[in-house]
Amino acid sequence: xxxxxxxxxxxxxxxxxxxxxxxxxxxxxxxxxxxxxxxxxxxxxxxxxxxxxxxxxxxxxxxxxxxxxxxxxxxxxxxxxxxxxxxxxxxxxxxxxxxxxxxxxxxxxxxxxxxxxxxxxxxxxxxxxxxxxxxxxxxxxxxxxxxxxxxxxxxxxxxxxxxxxxxxxxxxxxxxxxxxxxxxxxxxxxxxxxxxxxxxxxxxxxxxxxxxxxxxxxxxxxxxxxxxxxxxxxxxxxxxxxxxxxxxxxxxxxxxxxxxxxxxxxxxxxxxxxxxxxxxxxxxxxxxxxxxxxxxxxxxxxxxxxxxxxxxxxxxxxxxxxxxxxxxxxxxxxxxxxxxxxxxxxxxxxxxxxxxxxxxxxxxxxxxxxxxxxxxxxxxxxxxxxxxxxxxxxxxxxxxxxx
Ligand SMILES: Cc1ncc(COP(=O)(O)O)c(C=O)c1O
Numbered sequence: 023x024x025x026x027x028x029x030x031x032x033x034x035x036x037x038x039x040x041x042x043x044x045x046x047x048x049x050x051x052x053x054x055x056x057x058x059x060x061x062x063x064x065x066x067x068x069x070x071x072x073x074x075x076x077x078x079x080x081x082x083x084x085x086x087x088x089x090x091x092x093x094x095x096x097x098x099x100x101x102x103x104x105x106x107x108x109x110x111x112x113x114x115x116x117x118x119x120x121x122x123x124x125x126x127x128x129x130x131x132x133x134x135x136x137x138x139x140x141x142x143x144x145x146x147x148x149x150x151x152x153x154x155x156x157x158x159x160x161x162x163x164x165x166x167x168x169x170x171x172x173x174x175x176x177x178x179x180x181x182x183x184x185x186x187x188x189x190x191x192x193x194x195x196x197x198x199x200x201x202x203x204x205x206x207x208x209x210x211x212x213x214x215x216x217x218x219x220x221x222x223x224x225x226x227x228x229x230x231x232x233x234x235x236x237x238x239x240x241x242x243x244x245x246x247x248x249x250x251x252x253x254x255x256x257x258x259x260x261x262x263x264x265x266x267x268x269x270x271x272x273x274x275x276x277x278x279x280x281x282x283x284x285x286x287x288x289x290x291x292x293x294x295x296x297x298x299x300x301x302x303x304x305x306x307x308x309x310x311x312x313x314x315x316x317x318x319x320x321x322x323x324x325x326x327x328x329x330x331x332x333x334x335x336x337x338x339x340x341x342x343x344x345x346x347x348x349x350x351x352x353x354x355x356x357x358x359x360x361x362x363x364x365x366x367x368x369x370x371x372x373x374x375x376x377x378x379x380x381x382x383x384x385x386x387x388x389x390x391x392x393x394x395x396x397x398x399x400x401x402x403x404x405x406x407x408x409x410x411x412x413x414x415x416x417x418x419x420x421x422x423x424x425x
Contacts, residue, residue, distance in 0.1 A: 207355025
């Protein structure tokens, strides 16, 4: 008993958690228990299972087990041929890539988890975008990073504002530990950092000697317009580390991603990667699948599907949302970001939308600190079918009408 209160086992357990673990809360998106069984979620960037290449992955798995089972099934390194495929993909982007500098990981999410171990002591500054991918940024915050969010407009991160921040810090003799940026089809806004800003960002990184973590999860998912050079390809001074993933271009369940950058970055990340190397088995399967242009053809098919679904979503929004709700028509990626009409709260809209059987991510979930962003929502067109997207948007339209 603590006073009148009977201490539960859960509470006793919780007392043992580290301060960091106690800070973690399971994400709660509005009141529980309102979900309808036929609810349509446009909240998360899941892949569309319709295009999982089951047969080809099955064939690749069989081939690996027939030809290379001893290496694939034992402890060992990631498959060298897979590192080489990644390096080859980077060379196609104009990077003078060396397979030795590829670090294969359990999704790019693993690199994001390891970054604070390598770079962050409590009180260090990390620069992020606002809004951003909180899955990553939460980990930086838990390590005690002081997060500075640079605003985003339709051309991505506001580089002038970044420069001001770097200049102010330098004047105080301080340097951020890194700049975390999602330059292509940003999560959550879908924006693309313009070429001019890319060049300036890379130049600022070199001038102020600050690493840039380029998280390019969506770079290959361009279904319209011209591809822009990656930050890594523009970087001649070696300050950019690029994160990539096979989650968006093949299947998230593979849990395969990578980091590419200076050998020092790779070595430090490896030191904290305590489970050792990633996937001797799965890297062989993915490499086998990707042979002979198969991965590129698969990406083309994904882009055809995602273009269609993004267009269906945009049309449905124009039809069902109030005219004062504004958005940019995406040219790629998984997400569409809607700026709500003045006075409409994303959280309250979500409560209503749930009653009508639809879900989205309220903008506040995409900002460090969660104070900003209640004036916007993120909608994912990646997972649901075109028909479900249409129905989901119609239901959110009804929630708007209620308000
Ligand atoms: C910007 C961004 N980076 C990284 C990830 C994590 O991807 P992975 O499956 O490779 O861990 C995601 C997934 O949603 C993402 O949106």
